[in-house]
Amino acid sequence: MFTKQQAKMFFLVGTFVTFAIFIALTIYSLKQVRTDIPQDVASGKHLWEKNNCMGCHTIMGEGAYYAPELTRVIDRRGEPYVKSVLVSPTPWNPKGRKMVAYGFSEEEADDLIAFFKWIGNKDLNGFEKVDRKVSPLSKDLMKSND
Amino acid sequence: MKYKSQKVAYWFWALSMLLLSIQLTYGFIMGFDHLGYDGLHKWIPFNTAHTVHINTLVVWLLAGFMGAAYYIIPEEAETELWKPFLAYIQLITLTVVGVAALAGFHFNWWEGRKFLEIPHELDYLVALNVILFLVILLMTIVKGKKKTTTALVLFGGLVGAALLYLPGMLQFDSQTLDSFFRWWVVHLWVEGVWELIMGGILAFLLIKLTGVDREVIEKWLYVVIGLTFLSGILGTGHHYYYIGVNKIWLIVGGIFSALEPLAFLAMTLWAVNMYRKGQKKHPNKMAIYWTLGAAIVSFLGAGVLGLAHTLPQVNLYTHGTLVTDMHGHLAFWGAYAMIVFAIITYAMPNLTGRKFYDNVRGRLAFWLSNIGIFIMVSAFAAAGVAQVYLERMLGYDFIDVQKKLYPHFWVVIIGATILTTGLILYMINFIKYGLPTDEALEN
Missing domain, CATH: 1.10.760.10 (Cytochrome c-like domain)
Known part of the structure; x- marks a missing residue:
């Protein structure tokens, strides 16, 4: 099927990619939020x-x-x-x-x-x-x- | 037990049991408030009861995780805890901060932000306490003979939980920004790093209880936590639907929230399959009940009931109603309360050396507490659906609708009574048979 190393890569890459998208969306969203x-x-x-x-x-x-x-x-x-x-x-x-x-x-x-x-x-x-x-x-x- | 320093775990769990008792007591106060029996209002108004109820929940679960870490990490690293007396100091300071916060809630000393009500001044002491906890674990892992995946995932989850506490300490004038970063803590805890902690504890228990090869169990652990983050991080978006940020979160939150049950389904399948494959059936049957129970009920509570109201089209009407209580109660119970009970049930006979695995009280504790919580959750579901229809669809006044929900709240009280009976039985076993002794040390 797949190895433990491949499963580890799935976890690490998946986490990194989704977290990067989350941060990008956060910056995009908060630029539109009024702070005054x-x-x-x-x-x-x-x-x-x-x-x-x-x-x-x-x-x-x-x-x-x-x-x-x-x-x-x-x-x-x-x-x-x-x-x-x-x-x-x-x-x-x-x-x-x-x-x-x-x-x-x-x-x-x-x-x-x-x-x-x-x-x-x-x-x-x-x-x-x-x-x-x-x-x-x-x-x-x-x-x-x- | 294999290492003398593992004993400290029992005292963290004792703190958990104490806080759980307080949580249950204040839960009943809230239940009766909902029914109009609010005789304690002058001393314990609803907002105080609610704050105590949810904060004792968070702290008893965290104390449970800390106890689990102090039990698991030495065994995984094959060494005594680094400076165990510091772990006792950490326990005492955690208790002092907890007591100060709980007392403060009765005198309007709080932050007034759901789940993060601990006063800002105490946040710094919490941070110091958690740093001490993490240093003890880190040094134990560093000086240990082995660095297993299970230990690293558990430690990673705890580090993540500590880091994610920080956004909650930020203060904003804008309610939108406040809410935005509050969910970084609350959501990314319960649908993120806490699942790592749960996964680490679950992996440890499956290794010990089933006898399946560690490599196989840890391979699937990576898959489960991979799915957790893949869905859970962007799933935070379901908390951003209606707080005044842009519409992109309706799409992102909707899609990734719909994927969140996959992580819990994977956890269920993982635990059940490992149990089936296992050649070694551990004599501690009650630990197996709680372990498999946690894996299955977390899928129902966090996965299925979460999905039931997470899509934006549905959430538009259910948001801010008792439907959320339905999901919240079973999710916290299945995913986090049951895994804490599982590790305690597994560890107790090892800490005492009595090899006392099973009794009628223990079985009753399991079944009554689970039956009780399912009755409660069913009642919250019925109440929530009725509330949505009457208030959000027909436009009836909030209080008029609440009065129509009284029958459902009586069922909540009945369920809570059964749940509490089960938990009292569990605590009797914990007090009667759990006290650790040095004689339990394995040679």
């Missing part, structure tokens, strides 16, 4: 990480699947709703699922909203359309639950 991030967006991201929001929510589909996807949260819920959640001094408790009361300041809430808007405006190859607005059917259901 506005200060409020960067501060919002810092708050997002500092409070481990990803430990419950998802953003761009990445997170813990316990709380809603936030990629298009500003479109879906509107800025005033999101801000009231962020500054709330008591635990937010939508339909029984609790959120930690972070009690963000106005400025911190604005930074987080800037971060959400920045994400929400990104071209995510179609995923941004999946995190759509709540359907009319669901809105009816929500009213009946209230």
Whole structure:
């Protein structure tokens, strides 16, 4: 069939070639990624990480699947709703699922909203359309639950 | 055992078992949170429970790999470990860093990046710890009589894991760049260098358990890890579909992700064929169960269930839902948890010299834990598909959908209870029969 030496060459050459392609694609991709991030967006991201929001929510589909996807949260819920959640001094408790009361300041809430808007405006190859607005059917259901 | 210094492996595995217990406990907290029973929310909110759950997973598996390396490398190199007291120092420092991180998670001291939540300040201590670990192994290999393929692949996997930790320490203002390099760590660990570690441990176990010629086993080891990197490196692209980078990753990620199951299929066929060919049937039947189990379940969990949602057309809807939990649980269990249990089960009788290979508790541990995880994964699958349909297709509100999934989460809890029962039985055997002794040294 084939020898151990040939199998070793298959491993070494295959790894080298695919890794080289991976690095080339990485450079090509990252050249197109904007790095001039506005200060409020960067501060919002810092708050997002500092409070481990990803430990419950998802953003761009990445997170813990316990709380809603936030990629298009500003479109879906509107800025005033999101801000009231962020500054709330008591635990937010939508339909029984609790959120930690972070009690963000106005400025911190604005930074987080800037971060959400920045994400929400990104071209995510179609995923941004999946995190759509709540359907009319669901809105009816929500009213009946209230 | 052949070398006295191999004993240190037991204490790394003891740390693994301790961390696994914590992981299971916090898993239950999360399961009940999903069902609305969140009485611990004030002290352990979901993000704390989740962070503890996934980080204890990573560290108990790494401690398991380290124990495996300390057991395997001396035997392969035919020499005692280089300065074994340093291995104990490494164990103690690893434990201290681990405890500090776990405590910190309860006081909002974390990075808030999935799987890489260990606080940035502790990253440097982790790096130092791993450097010490690698130096001990390297010096052992250098001073050893033999440099086998199995030992070199295992060592190469561990070096790769250490190097790939570094991109995770980079910090970016852009969420896109952050996510891009976070996957260099997470994906290239679990679908890259960790498979080298798994392959190295599996090769060692197959050599010992089947009696098939080392050259044949190691030849196929190269094929398996070759397929792993051939598919896995560019397969990283499936994490780049929807993070704000260009569309080329939809094509590259889609094609190479579809090839990823081949590496796991090759691993399954390799292990099963070596077992069939083997003339020597080792008396340690439970080690054979766990070894073949790891090879087969890793194909199902990492290979088949990964393929189920990795194509971009499917992943567009399943991304960020409980479908990922379905894949993640069985993949980590089959590929990495089971291989750690396999090496522990093989090594324990050698470390104690008791030649205690099989008991009812050990068999129950194997079957209950596997039945439990399959029940859990089936429930996650049902919940995930329902979530995708209701939330992503019909557009229902997230929380309304979550409430519809309660029955599935009760099944998750039932599966987790069976899994935990099996693992408790495993730990009883580990504590009762595993403690190493110098009398076990082979002449």
